[in-house]
Amino acid sequence: MKLLLIGSASVHTFRYLAGIAPHVSEVHLVTSGELPECYRPANLGRVLSVDFSLKALATARRIAALIDELRPDLVHVHQANSVAWHARRALAGKDIPSVLTTWGSDVLLLPRQNRLMRQMVAANLAAADAVTSDSLHMAAVIRTLARVKRLDVLNFGMDALPEAPDLAAKPKNVLSCRLHKKLYRVDAILQGWAEVEADPVFADWTLTVAASGEESDGLKALADRLGLRRVRFTGFVPAPVLAGLYREARVFVSVPESDATSISLLEAMGHGCLPLLSNLPANLEWVLDGVNGVIAEDIARLGDALKATLRRAGDDAALAEAAVLNRRLIAAKGLHQENMRRFAAIYHDLLGTR
16 A cells, blocks of 8 residues: 555654554655654655645645656545645545544634634545544534544554553652643643642652743743742653652642644653643543542632642552553553554445455
């Protein structure tokens, strides 16, 4: 099977490229930036760099020319935004099946901007022979936007389930590792943490703020203004270091305004962290409040939710109870290699080659 993969220059695109490569004979890539060497599979062919912005009207023509040259068996597009708009125009008139994978904001936020964006996303979804969503909630939203030919709920998954952690040995640490963008409300975590530091009951707890982004400087300044003493900013860290941060945390906190299934949530659950999450439909597909994690219904009262989570996570038996359930969930539906096989099965279904 010859696959053409089209997606923005994101670690998610590149990770998918490396994961799906063993399931196809050759794979080619259209992306918007440099492909890191560590994600280059042995069967990678052409790599075309393009501009996916809406103003780049020549992009569809460039992709179409590559399709005519390669004659792929199938095209897989990532994100129902301008990436899919260019790909849809490039595929017009060509008898080549296509898969469209939605990521979250392309379906949950972009159509809300204006009528034209909603129409573009809807047309992108309707044009694909199969659409994938990483949450049931997003799948339901997709069905309100367009009549799709086929819809599968499937996520990229975490790389592998680590060995069961020694929960009693975990230090009393909370981990935040979402990007430093307004969407992820890391500032709310710091404000809630100020209430934790003010309570002597939690004097032995610390907060690690990993990752980076456009708001990093502002977040550090906020921590200084709040007088926080038990917060560590690590900046961006590579995957092996991040795995170590999960192992050293009892609590994982993530409270974005909008989200689909987050890979960082899956990784935290796999490493035995107790999740504290914002009240979003996709989060509720993984965490039942008070059972295997905590759902913060009111971000204005995140300090109270943090304290409640720390009380539970500080109890080794309670943490173990949640960790066992969370690791079973990840093993059942959150592992990368197994989910790549499921993506490949969709390809074979569309091509009639299973």
